[in-house]
Amino acid sequence: MSVTAGPDSYALATAAVAAALADAGLTRDDVDGLLVGSSQGIREDRLSVALARRAGFGELRLVEHLEIKGATAVAMVTRAVLAIAAGMARTVICVFSDTPVGGGPAGTLYARSGGNAGVRGLERASGVLGSVPTFALLASRYLHVSGGSEADLCAVAMAARAWAVGSEQAVSRKPLDEDGYYASRMISTPLRVLDCARPVNGAVAVIVSSARPSDQPAVGIGGMGAAHPMRRRRAGAESWFGGGRRAVDDALEMAGVTRDRLDVVELYDPFSIVTLCLLEEYGFCESGQAGKFVRGGGIAPGGELPVNTGGGQLSGFYLQGMTPLAEAIIQLRGEGGDRQVAGARTALVTGIGGRVDHHEVLVLGREAA
């Protein structure tokens, strides 16, 4: 993982595969399934099923490239579980890799992606470049409806940074106070640069297997859920948020746990506003109360609901759904170092895609040795 240009996405993915195999005590010959995910942006090195050949795998039984926008990485785990349950694979490696940082900053690549056709063509011609203005509109609407303010966004950014300070994997670890937040560059009101995910070039690989790892604490997949709400963008409709809760309810029900049993919650947080929306959407806060909860320290270290304990995508790193997934695994294995949540046994992981249109959820648990 790097904040500067470097190896292409296949090289990063290959390195992540090797690291995951070493961590699990496995070899490529033990793997019979490969799932790959990549960013939707146009990249010359966009990861595809060609990784099977390039990363040195042998004869695989399952090879797929999943695409559910940002929800892909979390969905890969569910896909792997289903394939294993159906007897179509035994050990599946899920790989996500992205290289948004090239000759210029990632923002330049995002600003120049999207094309000139369809509704997106009209939006881009209207100055909606990249995803920040889009989520700024969501933030504007949410704060209007909830009666909140930019202090709510500030509290999310500060909580993420407070966690990141203790995370070896986080990119932005310098302590952040309110003055530092408000001094940060405005990108698209009300979102400042510290309200936005931290782009990196990097890759993460996660192995899902029917066999327990030989010398690692096992993390079990207790529940899975998904929701794809159809919110029409029409006058009179709150089209930006709502509709994702069923994914969490289903995953919790499958796992047989309730919200108060969750030790850590790892949300997909490309922008601070998304954390606020999802806390309400997923049933952790009453409607319009997430800002107050976060301002009271509810999600920060020492808070009652530890959220995005590695700094999330805001201060940790932006590798889409792999950011929350990897952090949940680290916490459940007790490998969180200075940001470890003591006794973490049950984690919720969520991935979202599009304009919060796709929700993929997992409940993970540390298994008894």
Next chain:
Amino acid sequence: MTTGRMPSSRQAVPQETVPGAGDWLVAPELAPNAADPVMAPVYDAAARGALALPFCAACGTPLELEQYVCDGCGASAEIGTPGREWREVPLAGTVHAVTLVHRREPDLIVTGGPYPVIDVELASGHRLILTTATPSGQVPDIGAPIEIAFRTVGAVTLPAVRFPAAASPAEAGSY
């Protein structure tokens, strides 16, 4: 849901920018693809000073621009078929959400300061995300009424937002 045929209220002169002077906000390379079948009727109408948007021919539900089946009645509303009825709609709406964009991508954004992007709820029931027709560093309040005007990027005319105050009689004759 039934939506009657909307009377249009055309402007005598659609573009608020001087022909050939270029758009105030973006470079010509951001001009939409005017031949894109999803959007072509929007740009064709804009070129004559009208806002045209799709409705379900069967039940009148205002459709999203990329929606090919009506969610109101289930009828097909595919592009280029009679099930998708393009109507000229009133040039009026209210503000759903706003942002003032400070980041300006070099060579693509040509204005010198922060610019507004407005999520508009149109009187027709549709939603569009637009900027303003003329240079502005302001955003309106959520819920405020706005009017639809037009701007030209490259060779394509697009709908845009005009604040009602800018349409005062004193200024109306200047374009």
